[in-house]
Amino acid sequence: MRTVSVVITVWLIIGLIAAIQRGYLSSSTDNCATVASTLVTVAAGPLNYVGVNPKLSCAHLPQPSK
Secondary structure: OHHHHHHHHHHHHHHHHHHHHOOOOOOOOOOHHHHHHHHHHHHHHHHHHHOOOOOOOOOOOOOOOO
């Protein structure tokens, strides 16, 4: 169990480094797409360095019922 925790921690640290390198944490715009893209980049971890470039759009959010 300890090994799994270490692997997950290292995975997330690598993802955080990728998000910092892409400038996601230095911008002051806090909108849905920026926050979502940052979180997905961190979750993708080392996959960012093999070509994964996750970006999310919040243009199609569900509307409340009338």
